[in-house]
Amino acid sequence: MKRNLVQKIIAAHLVEGEMVPGKEVAIKIDQTLTQDATGTMAYLQFEAMEIPKVKTRLSVSYVDHNMLQTGFENADDHRYLQSVAARYGIYFSKPGNGICHQVHLERFGAPGATLLGSDSHTPTSGGIGSLAIGAGGLDVAVAMAGGPFYMTMPKIVRVQLLGKLRPWVTAKDIILEMLRRLTVKGGVGKIFEYSGPGVKSLTVPERGTITNMGAELGATTSIFPADENTLTYLKAQKRPKGFKPLAPDEGAEYDDEVVIDLNQLEPLIARPHSPDNVVPVKEVEGTKVDQVCIGSCTNSSFHDLSVAAKILKGKRIYPGLDMTVTPGSKQVFYNVDKSGALSLLIAAGARILESACGPCIGMGQAPPSGGVSVRSFNRNFEGRSGTKDAQVYLSSPETAVACALKGVITDPRRLGKGFRTPTPKTFVVDDRMILPRVKKPDGVEILRGPNIKPLPTRGPMEETITGEVLIKLGDNVTTDHIMPAGAKILPLRSNIPAISKFVFFRVDEKFVERAQQKGGGMIIGGDNYGQGSSREHAALAPMYLGIKLVLAKSFARIHWTNLINFGILPLTFADPADYDWQEQGDKLEVSGLTEFLSDSTDVIEIRNATKHKNFKAKHGFTGRQKKILLAGGLLNFTKSQAA
Ligand code: MIC
Numbered sequence: 001m002k003r004n005l006v007q008k009i010i011a012a013h014l015v016e017g018e019m020v021p022g023k024e025v026a027i028k029i030d031q032t033l034t035q036d037a038t039g040t041m042a043y044l045q046f047e048a049m050e051i052p053k054v055k056t057r058l059s060v061s062y063v064d065h066n067m068l069q070t071g072f073e074n075a076d077d078h079r080y081l082q083s084v085a086a087r088y089g090i091y092f093s094k095p096g097n098g099i100c101h102q103v104h105l106e107r108f109g110a111p112g113a114t115l116l117g118s119d120s121h122t123p124t125s126g127g128i129g130s131l132a133i134g135a136g137g138l139d140v141a142v143a144m145a146g147g148p149f150y151m152t153m154p155k156i157v158r159v160q161l162l163g164k165l166r167p168w169v170t171a172k173d174i175i176l177e178m179l180r181r182l183t184v185k186g187g188v189g190k191i192f193e194y195s196g197p198g199v200k201s202l203t204v205p206e207r208g209t210i211t212n213m214g215a216e217l218g219a220t221t222s223i224f225p226a227d228e229n230t231l232t233y234l235k236a237q238k239r240p241k242g243f244k245p246l247a248p249d250e251g252a253e254y255d256d257e258v259v260i261d262l263n264q265l266e267p268l269i270a271r272p273h274s275p276d277n278v279v280p281v282k283e284v285e286g287t288k289v290d291q292v293c294i295g296s297c298t299n300s301s302f303h304d305l306s307v308a309a310k311i312l313k314g315k316r317i318y319p320g321l322d323m324t325v326t327p328g329s330k331q332v333f334y335n336v337d338k339s340g341a342l343s344l345l346i347a348a349g350a351r352i353l354e355s356a357c358g359p360c361i362g363m364g365q366a367p368p369s370g371g372v373s374v375r376s377f378n379r380n381f382e383g384r385s386g387t388k389d390a391q392v393y394l395s396s397p398e399t400a401v402a403c404a405l406k407g408v409i410t411d412p413r414r415l416g417k418g419f420r421t422p423t424p425k426t427f428v429v430d431d432r433m434i435l436p437r438v439k440k441p442d443g444v445e446i447l448r449g450p451n452i453k454p455l456p457t458r459g460p461m462e463e464t465i466t467g468e469v470l471i472k473l474g475d476n477v478t479t480d481h482i483m484p485a486g487a488k489i490l491p492l493r494s495n496i497p498a499i500s501k502f503v504f505f506r507v508d509e510k511f512v513e514r515a516q517q518k519g520g521g522m523i524i525g526g527d528n529y530g531q532g533s534s535r536e537h538a539a540l541a542p543m544y545l546g547i548k549l550v551l552a553k554s555f556a557r558i559h560w561t562n563l564i565n566f567g568i569l570p571l572t573f574a575d576p577a578d579y580d581w582q583e584q585g586d587k588l589e590v591s592g593l594t595e596f597l598s599d600s601t602d603v604i605e606i607r608n609a610t611k612h613k614n615f616k617a618k619h620g621f622t623g624r625q626k627k628i629l630l631a632g633g634l635l636n637f638t639k640s641q642a643a
């Protein structure tokens, strides 16, 4: 049978199920990654499983999100993570070593391997040919314990890249074009497999930009073949042995296809407040810009910073504007220093930040009130930058630097003749900030700080759940709406009681008070509820507040799984029109849950007691997910199975 690339990797890792779109498959996970903001929870959950050592081929714990350290909390978390890594056979990438996805691509990414990461941008490693998937921390903990990863087999979409990019048009514009065409929900239930002659012209970091931001399409993941460019990159990383050629079979079939003619693309930009609000840069030219940021896991490679430096060479950024540059990793930092790019950036007036997520997750560098910020990042959700009324645009580093020079949004093609920066034959490689696996881990003591609070759990699913609709929301609600991050809230990630006070904080300041007064309740959402981050805090904190049911028109994949994993029932309206007449304050009642979650039926009746009217809701749970929900979450389920 002829197979595409994704089918080949899944088949080689299949533990359970059939590779039929829509059916459940379980796959063996070779590698895991965590970052600090989701990692503390993941490791608390892993510890609870009482497994002496991780069972994966490779697990890495990164610290990149919570780096401001305005109090003891983050430093305590870092220390906890370092000690857990030492205790359980996990590599530890120290704070300052870089953004997890950038470092993983450089030092660990492996063609043909499966990677599960507790961060939604884990698919970045698809750029090197890994099947790399983002998930909640608990799913990653299970994978570290040797369990397979369960998912609904996605549809596999071939993205044919034809032709070649014209000057000033970049990999970022390819993924922005995908978002323009398909929107933030266009990738739900899909894996994008890139192919075609245009692939050859893209280096691994450029491919990483595309697979990274495939997360914004809602896709399960995205992947490129492993070819001579992959080998060149691995050689430059001094790990040529990690190479393995990987391509689809000639004549392999796909569930769908997208064709992009690279010659036709032009510089694109995503306007506030969604990554799919994409237009040609020329349409918004002239808009005054207050801030420009180069960095984030999407565009912070050596290539990206070198291009920025080359454009800025001998010039100064516009005086009325602030520009930040974040090298994605220590390695990028070393190499832009060595190449001279760093001094060009400094001389141009850029503020050089530590290798970390930084402004991307609102950890510093919030724009001024009502300010316009053009960023080479991947998300521009309202308020995420730290300034509620900021207008954040997303573009390529090239476009962002053009804006930095002119002080207004500028099509980079105005900067004259374009250029290509050659890929270096070799990078300065220094892995001393990655602590290797400890040889004799038994005596390692795990260090916990006072901000690390035990994980709350709930009991088994009730027979009947009743409660008020505490909030009714529209389409595309992000996890940044549900459980915001930023400098004030992110440091509380290891403390659910404390962080739960900020649920829906930027949407409705009274939400938590209401939830507490009513002893919990229900949430109603529109389409694509829970898009964005993998943070399970967006399920855990509502669970802690007593949320029992989320009823939406449709869900984003990772958040949907997180809700199940923490025992909150995610149901969809059988008839989307029933969404219209539900109101905040309505009392809902769902009964017969044991039967519903044991039966083959997937429709249940819900009573709106306030409106004296019934309506139907559906689920799409697998047999295993029903059991998890009945047990009140994945941890309870795993424990009951072990017993
Ligand atoms: C993000 O980009 O939103 C984050 C912060 O990296 C999240 C993870 C988190 O919330 O900790 C993600 O993308 O999964």
Ligand code: SF4
Pocket (backbone or CB within 6 Å): 065, 099, 119, 121, 296, 297, 298, 356, 357, 360, 361, 378
């Ligand atoms: Fe970090 Fe931003 Fe990437 Fe998330 S999207 S991992 S916050 S750099």
